[in-house]
Amino acid sequence: MKTYLECFPCFLRQALEAARLATDDETIQRMVLNQVMFNLCRMNPRTPPPQIGHFIHKTLKELTYCSDPYKEVKSKYNQLVLRKYSEFKGIIKNSQEPLLTAIKLAIVGNIMDSAAKGYFDLEKTQEKTLKANLTIDHYREFVQSLDKARTILYLGDNAGEIVFDKILIEEIDKRDQGQEVYYVVRGAPIINDVTLNDAQEVSMSEVARVVSNGSDIPGTILNSCSKNFLEIYGKADIIIAKGQGNYESLSDEEDDRIYFLLQVKCPVIARHIGVRVGGAVLKASGGADEKVRK
């Protein structure tokens, strides 16, 4: 997906939020904004948003000498959701369609995205998402693809959210089809995206083989990923791509193995995907019949 003009004010907001986490020095915060604007105005119009996000946070790290501004935020989010682990497991167990409920919860978790907004209401999102149908609902196709798959690639997105991802993988495992699941994290800290550290914090290795994509772009830009990751990517039978960053990176791939799982958090994504802001999306990348509730 290309970067739209509405993304530019949002990039500046994001840069400022990150700068304020990285330093209390307003002069340096201002330097970050100035440098970001200076470089943004010369960007190629077709650069996808995660690539621009990467550049912004690279500038930020260089100017603030802070390599991981969201370190505490990420840990806080992980602990927040870990504390509710049993509650979520109970909701799934008591639901009519546990796999679908686990998917909905994984979409709920996608609200914990520091790139999209500085704040979120997890409980409200949970209540709204669980009681409604999916806004884009390719659940039937997803289950069919899952049944046929031997290797599952799960592209993670944000800290906190990763606990919901783990719960969904546990639900997939319960189907007892002996599938191999890879959980993919970013190669280095970028915004509040998951890294190996977060996977460790939530013991993701109990349910999946954790791999880094070797890139610190807040998404999955394939030509920036490591060879090791691309080999695993190549052999996967189904790819679950969580969140807006992965959608922005992979929405132009004509690859019917990909299912996008996300909470629509901004008007640009909403327009691109064809639903409203707040929509809960399970979307097949290939040409599955559109069942969109607008």
Next chain:
Amino acid sequence: MKTYLECFPCFLRQALEAARLATDDETIQRMVLNQVMFNLCRMNPRTPPPQIGHFIHKTLKELTYCSDPYKEVKSKYNQLVLRKYSEFKGIIKNSQEPLLTAIKLAIVGNIMDSAAKGYFDLEKTQEKTLKANLTIDHYREFVQSLDKARTILYLGDNAGEIVFDKILIEEIDKRDQGQEVYYVVRGAPIINDVTLNDAQEVSMSEVARVVSNGSDIPGTILNSCSKNFLEIYGKADIIIAKGQGNYESLSDEEDDRIYFLLQVKCPVIARHIGVRVGGAVLKASGGADEKVRK
């Protein structure tokens, strides 16, 4: 007031909204954003927001060849409020304290500000503001200053809102103290700020002498205003400064003739003035006792 870092994302949003009104050509809209970012990153940190707003809209006008992107918006806003003129007059007539009610309505009208947000809810703002106390309430001091004044200077802000201003001036006139009232408009189109054209559209000259400040800055930066305006400004006994732009321009003046009348529409102003977003403010510039309801 200086420009705060949060203002920068907001300037970009504003530039994009204006560019989209001025042209449908996305390439030109992008050129506007690029040029705005290129210049913003070299701005003096102490430049007040209206001065930056002025520069942004100057860039926009040069690149789009559109001298008044908000022309239709302004006329629409004026007509919208003119249609409700009798309703507002009725509300004032039936209220216990007509002058205070007219002031509250003038503050309600300040929500019609295209610089602050692309959308507003006039009815909701009206309902909320009329039934609550003012958030900063220097009404008593204001009436005392008004009683002593022979010349009243009323610095207008936005189209649509100007009808509420006219209604407030009518209420001041009813006190029958033979005061001379000047209503000030911007010297040329800038955002949806009032110009001579809007004053004509709402027949402002029925109740006040309409004067231009000779500047197309969306506020009142005194050293950019015309000599004629500054003479009138100098001899005024009380100055009613409407809206955020006039507040941003004049908040550092130590001039106890000034009363700020505004709807607080952004977190930067909210923090600067010490109230919440959505607050209704009648604030004496001089050291009146603070009665702030946070």
